[in-house]
Amino acid sequence: MSDSDIVQDFLIESYENLDRLDRDLIELEKNPQDIDALAGVFRTIHTIKGTCGFLGFSKLETIAHAGENLLSRLRDHQLALSPEITTALLTMVDAVRQMLKAIETSGQDGDNDYPELRDNLARLQTPADEPAFILTNEKAALVGEVAKNVDTEASALLSQAEVKLPDGSSALLPTEGRTRDASAETIRVGVNLLDRLMTMVGELVLARNQLLQFTDTLEHNELHTASQRLNLIATELQEQVMKTRMQPIGNLWSQYPRTVRDVALGCGKQVEIEMDGKDTELDKTIIESIKDPLTHLVRNAVDHGIEAPELRIKVGKPPAGRILLRAYHEGGQVIIEICDDGAGLDLERIRTKAVARGLLDGPHAAQMSERELSQLIFVPGFSTAEQITNVSGRGVGMDVVKTNIERIGGVVDVQSVSGKGTTIRVKIPLTLAIIPALIVRCEGERYAIPQVNLLELVRLEAERDSKRIEMVHGAPVYRLRGRLLPLVYLKRELKSNLRDSTATATEESEVELPDFALARQKHQAWIERLRQVMEGKITISAGEAGSAKGCDLGKWLYSFGLKQYMGVPEIHSLEQAHKQFHESVRDFVTTHAAGMKSRDQGEFDIIATMSQQIVALLTQVEKRVLEAQAVSIVVLQADDRQFGLVVDEIHDSQEIVVKPLRKQLNVAKTFAGSSIMGDGRVALILDVLGLARRANAVTEDHDHRESDKCRASNDSGKKQTFLLFSGPDDSRMAIPLSTVARLEEFALSQVEPSGNQWVAQYRGQILPLIRLDSVLDERRRTSRNKRALPPENSGTLQVLVLNQGGKSVGLVVERILDIVEDVALIRSPATRAAVLYSAVIGKRVTELLDIAAVLKAAERGSATCANSARVAAGAN
């Protein structure tokens, strides 16, 4: 073992010891009579001192020595433990920790030799008062024995450095025998090695699956038995290896008594901490990632949650507040609760604060439920702390907690009862390494969607439901139980070059389909006709017999079907059978006409069989075509918003092992990682949030913007009268009737150009006319170049005269449809400029026009008008 290995082991060992010191000191403070705790503390510090003396870290040794001296006074009951002494000892622990960090990075124990701390530790050795407790002789002897044992153990540490010393129990009995037993039970293993083991086991399971599939096809008893055994062993092995990564949450919690003590002392509160479910196990990576958020929540509970002692006494509570940490498993997830018995959230203050910060407006805030209000504490920049302390109140915190927990697929929730306390519930997955995921297929590749993002699956069968995908100006939406669900086509999102193409879902869904029933009927009818030919009742010429390319089915097949459904094997058989059928029919009628009637019956039978075959194939093709036409929607949740992801196929859900993806492969942040599927191939895991962002289903500031717009327009729930009209591309639009001054019809001859604007003389004024498509952010570029021209197709223009602030503007629309009264409750955010939102008005999806944007556009129009006039003048 090299020197650096010894140092490394010393560091790991000492960090653990320091954590235990924190715990033991807090324990000791609570219960100063606890001989075992005192023995433990003394022993730990002595070990550190001994080892670092041996390794030559003199500064560290000095500090530890000062601490040990103070402790020995306590042990010899010459001193009573006071909060001051505890604080000094804890500070010493911190100093030692600092020095260990320095050793870890630089190999030296740092420049700081903490003179103040040393003085303080020395000063405290002089007893201020009488000792508060007297050790009995028996106990004193025990402590003395501890000290002796410790000396031998410090040197023993070096000889057995690669074997971990026990740290299980806090009250250590100084019997050497027990120490050895425990150290034989645990060894320290690198996480890298465990990860590699996991990988290998994963592969073993895959190999086993392949072997099982193969042996199932064979009749070989011994092989079956052997592969069954392999099966069981591999399963068990996988479970056990998984377990090696699990750690009890108690490991993380053990630092909280110290945290709580420090924070409570800092803000003059008394707080007790209790823990329930310390043994609840979590994956190591999860423990790492919840460490900071959880610590923040605990600090918050002390600083914000628990009231000052005087206040507590006033409301009849015990002066010491209580914080309960609870952890338990529930439905494959781990729930962690942080409960305090403090004052609870001050909902009124949250409400006022939210309004003051401009997060809410007054009437809306008044309507919010308690639950909604309490969720506001997770909004960035929100803090109700009256005084900014060094712990909390800076307005960063809860939102970061929420983000961090959501990053690992967790959920955080707050419940509060005024005067009784607050409970924060954190729900997190057991492990990040293996997650349940839904496997979908798109363009031939499989993708995994983490189950945490999944809400439900919707399948729209071709004929019946495909109409239920509606367009809000080119943006597909689906009505899911009366709410508009924006749809994102995975196919399109995964193609970088097609992002700007104008291909819309309509073009994809409006696929030409042949009338399968009619085709079946027609091809069956041939049999009857041929029978009549055979019986001499009718005659058919070879021309009438039809060609494979001539009949309706043939036309569809050759123009469209074969191309579109190339991957459907049945369609190729159908094409072959269909071609043969028509050839045979023609042969039949020609030979019949030529008078070779003897062969009729045989030929007829063959044709009849062919016809049956075609009918059967048609049915199969129809099924496949309809299946291909059906739409599979995966309803997903990202950032409190829902969207539907349209995929080609939905497979089953399964547990997948998550493997990281190289950053450079994931420039678009569309993937969360990769995984190996059962057949050994790699599949990518979709990053639902990233995908939503990419498809603009969720934007960074979407929530605020959308709710602002919804609120600005009307008080939801009240009936409003809307004027319905059709905009460009027949899109259905509406504005509140109250904003319309008059409806006018202008003859085209009344419209005159003025600069690059069109105007009409109207009631002694010049009324600027705005074409709707010039205001809307057009997706279809073709209409853009026609923008400035008045429509040629009709002799009159339908104009809505809008009057605002003394100015009138004429809005040219395609057609005025109707005036309806509706609530417009069902809404989805706008997909283009100058639209407030889309809503269901008069039972159809309608876009609500943003009048302000229209008026702004009118002003812009006159500005450009003035500019062009100036340019014209300059040219002259």
Place this chain on the structure above:
Amino acid sequence: MPQSSQFCTFYLEKLLFGVELKGVQEVIRSLITTDVPLAPDAVAGLMNLRGQIVTAIDLRQRLALPPRSGDSAPMNVVIRSEEGAVSLLVDAVGDVVEVDHGTFEPPPDTLQGKVRHLILGVHKLPGCLLHVLDVERACRMAEDEVAVVGH
């Protein structure tokens, strides 16, 4: 400083290339790859190499050579890199050669374009030139390429 080093050689469009042997994990026949949509063009996909997910890089694409003809399967030269293993797709694998440092020359000034950054230089072997690939650069997609794909 040793006077010679070992190179794992391979062919691309009949040109002889080489990477330092110590960075090579293994050489294998072609594996099934999974496409990575939206990734840079040179990424041929992901492969499962005994449980290790390996990024396959199409060296022809990376070195601006014409694409491989449809029927020939590429070979994989698996390289250890900082961010996990990377496989370079090459036409065929050659011998391991030991070359003397004295035979090395930097690329001529007339070699321009993005390929210049990917070739450290050549070793003058008897009868042919051994192009020394800058593996780190070849595995790391250039910033500008990433920017184009990333919008």
